[in-house]
Amino acid sequence: MRLSRVSRRRGARGPWVLREVDLEVTAGSLVRVTGANGAGKTTLLRLLAGVDAPDAGRIVDRPRPTGFVPEHFPAELPLTALGYLGHLGRVHGLRGAVARERAERWLERLGAAGYGRTPLAELSKGTARKVAVAQALLADPALLVLDEAWSGLDREARALLDSVAAERVAAGATVVFVDHAPRGLGSAVDRVLRIADTRVAEEEGPAPADGVGQPPVTVIAEGPPGAAPPPLPAGVRWVPAPRGRVRITAPPAVSDAVLRSLLTAGARWHVHAVSPPAGREGPG
Known part of the structure; x- marks a missing residue:
């Protein structure tokens, strides 16, 4: 537009x-x-x-x-x-x-x-x-x-x-x-x-918001070999993790949308761990 x-x-x-x-x-x-x-x-x-x-x-x-x-x-x-x-x-x-x-x-x-x-x-x-x-x-x-x-x-x-x-x-x-x-x-x-x-x-950079300082939500997920995650909300980042998984980091406000997108994707995705602290892979 x-x-x-x-x-x-x-x-x-x-x-x-x-x-x-x-x-x-x-x-x-x-x-x-x-x-x-x-x-x-x-x-x-x-x-x-x-x-x-x-x-x-x-x-x-x-x-x-x-x-x-x-x-x-x-x-x-x-x-x-x-x-x-x-x-x-x-x-x-x-x-x-x-x-x-x-x-x-x-x-x-x-x-x-x-x-x-x-x-x-x-x-x-x-x-x-x-x-x-x-x-x-x-x-x-x-x-x-x-x-x-x-x-x-x-x-x-x-x-x-x-x-x-x-x-x-x-x-x-x-x-x-x-x-x-x-x-x-x-x-x-x-x-x-x-x-x-x-x-x-x-503006240069995001405006300050209530909730700044809250830790992001980290999701460890696994999909089909070589598959990228399904469409994710704005502000979400993902990087490869050990054992063929990906580590997805999301602001708390959109974490539910991230999980919903993974769990309803056409290609099957498995969520192994969800944790408030970033940078720590869960069991599984």
Whole structure:
């Protein structure tokens, strides 16, 4: 996806929020957007997701389908959680039965299965946020845009969203997110974009994140002779280990996605050891 001299202002005659942004976002990348309050982070994310159009410039080659979790959820809609998700599924081109099955599956994964028939206006902030996350994931998006999507989620749902974001990147999708407390996911980013004074610039090196200093997770695995590991999330490294195995080192936030990728790979992989301390091979 490419942005060429993209500008956006607040209102028809309001001040410019973003000016002449030139940016290329590659497939299979995890991108964090940072900046002060009011700098234009939400504006950039809405442009990337296609929710808003630029006032000047062009955006081309946006991946499809696109999933977007907005900062504020439209809870005033006169729909139940499942009704809303089914409608959004059909907007994404899913058949009714498929949309409902995926909606129910995501609500269950997010710990909100009991709220499918609850009107949106009656949901708590945390449950409404889970519905917002579910709608963005219905169609296996090639572009996933997350605007403070972790806000209001419980610990289990936050961890799941970390893993799902890593899984989408491993599948070749692009994930762009804003989160003031990115925890483990922040250590796996490929790029950090900072917005200041209506401009977007790339930071040198990853932004600091909560959880820095936690040891990486080390996985010792063995696959068919000469086989490389299956697609792994961003931020994961692997090197050959003794006895024909590989040592995979992953940030804690994406370790579940690494294990899932190994265990569900078409070529059979065996996981021999998983340990918090890096650099120590387990038994087996």
